[in-house]
Amino acid sequence: MTTIEEFAAGFDEEPGYLDYAAFGPFSRAVAVETDWQREVLTRARFGSTGAVLEQAPRARAAVADLLGFRADQIVLQPDTSTALMHAVFGLTGGVLMSPGEYPSLSFAAVRAEQSLSVTAPIWLETDHGRVTPGQIRDQLTSTTVAVAVSLVDARTGFLADLEGIRQVIGDRLLIVDAIQGAGIVDVPYEFADIVAGGGQKWLRAGWSTGYLALSDRAVERLTPVFSGYRATTDDDDHLPWDEVPSPASGSAAFRIAGADPLAAGRLAASLEELAAVGVAQVAHAVADRVSSIIDLADEFGLAVVSPRNESERAGMVVVEPAPEQLTALTASLFNHGVAVTSRLGTVRISAHAGTTPETLGMLRAAFTSYATAIRIR
Secondary structure, X not given: OXXXXXXXXXXXXXXXXXXXXXXXXXXXXXXXXXHHHHHHHHOOOOOOOHHHXXXXXXXXXXXXXXXXXXXXXXXXXXXXXXXXXXXXXXXXEEEEEOOOOOHHHHHHHHHXXXXXXXXXXXXXXXXXXXXXXXXXXXXXXXXXXXXXXXXXXXXXXXXXXXXXXXXXXXXXXXXXXXXXXXXXXXXXXXXXXXXXXXXXXXXXXXXXXXXXXXXXXXXXXXXXXXXXXHHOOOOHHHOOOOOOOOOOOOHHHOOOOOOOHHHHHHHHHHHHXXXXXXXXXXXXXXXXXXXXXXXXXHHOOOOEOOXXXXXXXXXXXXXXXXXXXXXXXXXXXXXXXXXXXXEOOEEEEEOOOXXXXXXXXXXXXXXXXXXXXXXXX
């Protein structure tokens, strides 16, 4: 078992980094994984690449451990968006979702409707982008076969109540885009039928580390629309030359080609490191840092528009300065070397378990300069 201090020691990024919701720099474990892969592939000789090519099963097992699914219910994907395309294109019937979801979901739903005409988005009206069980319950229709939601909303930072949503949707499929919360919130994924995610943000595993988890019920109800030759076999000696057989049964049907073994190794290394410390410990550490950032925002009079309640938030704090003060805030953060995301009039600050007091001190200094600048004006 790893302590949270040992886990935090694996953060090697420079002080001032508060943008994990956009990209998580490699963890030390992932960097080590990348180094041995590079060495093997650079100095390749007879038989040396076998270990690299065996990383996909390792990654599937690690994702299954994180989500509480079986390893055979996991299929690796290039990214979250591709995973969501597989899921939504496979539906027959309406899928209820907020139009304010990250575009990976809304584009999948609209493109599926335009291309196949067997599914269509049913747009959910929300309270400022926050999707709640009550809203879903009140807007379900007879044609709704699935509900799709972000585990953590990318703009508001709101954490979805998966158990509550499951209670109100009954037997319908629940699709969860988990990329903004997987690894830093301890939630019951077993209430979801389909979980899509990727490792380039909070898992710190880099790009091309997507995954798709499908319950047995989901596999029964989805059509594997994008199903390539690797959806028929893992055995290179039995590739489907000269024929196009039906997809394999299970989650393996929802893939096109083989998984990137280098990406699979990075994802596995990240998740194994996380499993050693436990998601609950990481979630507690993240919550502590988020509380500190909220306190700083309050101290400097910045309006916090993301949730304050720990049960409704994950790793993000979203502040919304007055429109005429946005430039002063973003300039001050830039000048003090604090990495954040500014979008649509708000500033999103995202902390992780490895966020240090030095980084929080840099944030305080940036806020101090911002406060001084707007007073001078």
